[in-house]
Amino acid sequence: MHEWHFRSGLDRYIWIIGMVYAFYHPTVEMWLEKLEEMEPKRRISIKTTLALISLAALWFTFLSFFFLG
Secondary structure (H helix, E strand, C coil): CHHHHHHHHHHHHHHHHHHHHHHHHHHHHHHHHHHHCCCHHHHHHHHHHHHHHHHHHHHHHHHHHHCCC
């Protein structure tokens, strides 16, 4: 019963993330197309910056959830 309650709690809110993703998908796709048209040096620097921001967010999430002590 605990597992059912846990899963239903997760599934209850995941649709919000899906709706936000669907709303912003065309905009992000347009940004990525513009990024691919840029000169290589600038394109690589922007992609590197985005990758570092994503890794920092992932690291923060990892530390927040796995080291709660």
